[in-house]
Amino acid sequence: MNITTDDGLQLHVQVEGDGPALLFSNSLGTALAMWDAQLAALTGRYRIIRYDSRGHGRSGVPTAPYQIERLGRDALAVLDAVGVERASFCGLSMGGMVGQWLGANAPTRIQKLVIANTAAELGPPANWDARIDAVRAGGMIAITETVLERWFTAGFRTAQPDAVAKVRSMLHATDPTGYCGSCAAIRDMNQRALLPTITVPTLVIGGAFDPATPPAHAEELAQNIPGAQLVMLDAAHLSNIERTADFNAALTRFLEA
């Protein structure tokens, strides 16, 4: 289904399964299909709500730079459109940045918060400007292989070429304008001051081998969000794909405690 946000953008949403509502939010350069392995494991126990973030997948692609607040309001629009007052939330990387915003600004809408492979601030801005310039000049292909090397360990890339190929396809299919708009949102983000205000029960998941959001970022989040738990997986950036069973176990253990 498509839903319309308060600024008139169409977002592509899929709702599957029955049970307590669980909203997933994708990372930069992917789409809702990045959560397929979670859907397969959890669909019998949860009402799984997935959506393509603006600029990604089958959602609309505004041209101006995005902001994390705007992405957070999109997540609330998804909940409104599917008639869910309160859901647990799981977001990875950019999705986890959205989760921090929701935890601080919409605590009545979030039951439990899971933020994976993410950060409160991910500078320096010049790195994001360089990435935006590279994509504007050469399209998604210009950055694909470098990005994939950060998303998965070398061992996983060798052992699981089909899983990597699926993610490569998502990255190639991402609209360069949407990708650059999202890079700008991450470049301009600093949510450190929000962390102590998050009162929602929170699980932080990190990747011991994640070069994109290294373990220090996960530790900072867990130390500054009151009562947050921390789980470190043997994975690079897309830990939900590289370590599906461990990720799903940590997620369900936390949600069902």
Ligand SMILES: O=C(O)CC1=CCC(=O)O1
């Ligand atoms: O693509 C990357 O470098 C890693 C990343 C940062 C934010 C996100 O969603 O992915």
